[in-house]
Amino acid sequence: MLLTLDLNDLRPLHEQVAEAIRRAVAEGSYALGDRLPPARDLAEALGINANTVLRALRDLRDEGVLEFRRGRGVSVLSRPDPRSVIEEKLRALLSEAGQYGYRHDDVIELIREIS
Amino acid sequence: MGLRGRFLSVAVGWFALLTVVLVAVPLALRNRLPEPMASHWGPSGAPDGSMPFAVLLALQVGIWVLIGGGACAGALRDSWVLRRRASRMGLGALLCGGGLFLVGLQLVTLSANLDVPTWSGAASLSWGALLVVAVMLLGGWLGALAARPGPDESPRSSGTATETIPLRPGQRTVWVSSVRNGWVSGIGGSLLAAGAGFAAVALLNGNDALWPHSVIMIVTGLLALTFSSARVQITEDCLRISYGPLRRPRKHIPIERVQRAWSEERSPWEVGGWGIRGMPGAATVMLRSGECLVVGYVSGGRFTISIDDAEHGAALLNTLVARAPTSTGSS
Structure with missing residues (x-):
């Protein structure tokens, strides 16, 4: 499972982790029913607290993306809504554009120009 | 005749020959053996267990059928098995060493039981057991040597460099995966x-x-x-593998030691079974058949582990390797 965290992102860390896991599941590296790596290992690799990862996993369970089963760990229940994946990417794009001084209307204009 | 035909005819001939020996020799000596026979010896060297003649015979032949049949089934199941030298040598060692071990065990058992009135009077086995083990090791070595000639083709492999992962400054990208049997x-x-x-x-x-x-x-x-389980993490500077519920032992491969990585479909038949196979520098951790992450070292060795989502892992590893010289130069 490939996970990317943006170190400049100001949102709560568990939201960012949930987004990273949602993206990895949406990209199809895990099929429905596949088991995710243990939270402890995800946390260790990302260099963050295991409770933060657990909170992100619980959020994704509440969204219906993941399923927790006793003795079987965490597995994929359904593919995340594509709209939520695109939304996350747009949010990242807008924040990056903001760093360069682009307002939201500028970005919308840019999208119109290139499409 | 192709390699497969040659291997199978030799294997089947050897299997038949040893089956005849395992059945004929005890039957020929039947009148000179006690009923039941001594079949187990304690640490002191004195017999401490017995079995009826027919059960002992059936047990020995049964084990040989399992070994011989298993080796032939393994060779037939996947066409890659015989074309790879390591797996061919493994099968040769199993057939020759395993067969000689069973024949040796039978001969030692028979000679200890020969001409004694009851099983408890059977002779001691102390040196005979060592001899059987020595014959098995020698047989395994000879069998491997006999199976050595022939091609050594690499298994099906993506082999090509996989896609790379875009890494941006200010981002932390890691790959985590696990496998469990x-x-x-x-x-x-x-x-x-x-x-x-x-x-x-x-x-x-x-x-x-x-x-x-x-x-x-x-x-x-x-x-x-x-x-029974393993987890792999790829972070900026290294590849970490940990085994088991206690996450011990751990293996740590710095990125500088990696030349490139790719994913490959492998099965336990190709590498000689489940578990950790091979030598340090060419080890395979095979917990299930299917997708494997293969890491090629700068030193020429490689490390293979059966793991989910290996394609992304290989891609990240290759990206980190490609980036490594500049990052070490600047730091």
């Missing part, structure tokens, strides 16, 4: 529980004879549990 962990857990049960009985009843069984079960159970 439910059968092995189940067997390990049961062995551990049975061993603990034996130890409890030995402790409560003061039955010292149970201790060796208990220790062997606990050690085997712990080993099976440890190597």
Whole structure:
């Protein structure tokens, strides 16, 4: 499972982790029913607290993306809504554009120009 | 005749020859053997267990059928098995060493039982057991040597460099994956529980004879549990592998040691079974068939582990390797 965290992102860390896991599941590296790596290992690799990862996993369970089963760990229940994946990417794009001084209307204009 | 035909005709001929020996020799000596025969010897060298002639014969032939049949089935199941030198040598060693071990065991058992009135009067086995082990090792070596000539083709492999992962400054990208074999962990857990049960009985009843069984079960159970699951992490500077529920032992491969990585479809038949196979520098951790991550070292060796989502892992590893010289230069 490939996970990317943006170190400049100001949102709560568990939201960012949930987004990273949602993206990895949406990209199809895990099929429905596949088991995710243990939270402890995800946390260790990302260099963050295991409770933060657990909170992100619980959020994704509440969204219906993941399923927790006793003795079987965490597995994929359904593919995340594509709209939520695109939304996350747009949010990242807008924040990056903001760093360069682009307002939201500028970005919308840019999208119109290139499409 | 192709390699497959040659291997199979030799294997089947060898299998038939040893089956005849295993059946004919005891039948020829039947009149000079006690009923039941001594079949197990204690640490002191004196016989401590017996079996009827027919059961002992059926057991020995049955084990040989399992070994020989298993080796032939393994060779037939996947066409890659015979075309790879390592797996061909493994099968040769199994057929030759395993067969000679069973024949040796039978001859030693027969000679100890020969011309004694009852099984408890059978001769001691001390040196004979060592001889059988020596013959097995020698046979395994000769079998591997006999199977060595021929092609050594690499298994199907993506081999090509996989896509790269875009890495941006200010981002942390990692890859985490895991693999678990439910059968092995189940067997390990049961062995551990049975061993603990034996130890409890030995402790409560003061039955010292149970201790060796208990220790062997606990050690085997712990080993099976440890190597029933693995987790791999790829972070900026290294690749980390940890085994078992306790995450020990751990293996740590710095990015500088990696030349490139790719994913490959492998099966346990190709690498000689489940578990950790091969030598340091060319090891394979095979916990299930299917997708494997292969890491090629700068030194020429490679490390293979069966793991989910290996394609992304290989891509990230290659990206980090490609980036490594500049990052070490600037730091």
